[in-house]
Amino acid sequence: MGANKMDLSRFAEVAAANVAPEHREALKASVLDFEAWIKEKTRYEPTPAEAVVIHYPWDVAAQFAAAEPNQRMLDHARLLGHGDEGLTGEVKKRLSAWYLRLRDDNLVIEYNPHFPPEPGVSDTGGWAYRHREEQDADLLIRKNGWTRLTEEGQTIWALPDEDLWP
Incomplete structure (x- = not known):
């Protein structure tokens, strides 16, 4: 940066x-x-942890913040911002399993506050897993009208190589 x-x-x-x-x-x-x-x-330059917050792709409404897809995105942000030393063993395990699921099932997550609740995804709605399409490239996310994806965010919110998983 x-x-x-x-x-x-x-x-x-x-x-x-x-x-x-x-x-x-x-x-x-x-x-x-x-x-x-x-x-x-000044010569302001955000820390890696600040950068992932600045480039977070959505303004997530409070009622959707605790949902599993958002929590894994935040774990991903913590991994990029602090390295895996900043993650507990349980978080590392959940994040690796999430990466594996996205890769093996060829999925991305999509946020839209109008999505209805979906069992196993979000009790309050707002989130969905979608089958990866060509337009998704290597992103963890599906871009839509609720997404703000910066140039740097294209890198931050991509599925990392497996050797970088916690």
């Missing part, structure tokens, strides 16, 4: 959604001006 990888555009969007419509564009511009100033004055 190169220097100056800070991206406050998502913050600007979320913050703007919480102010009166007539002030939204001004708030976004102010946040982005502040970001430009920080980049100019």
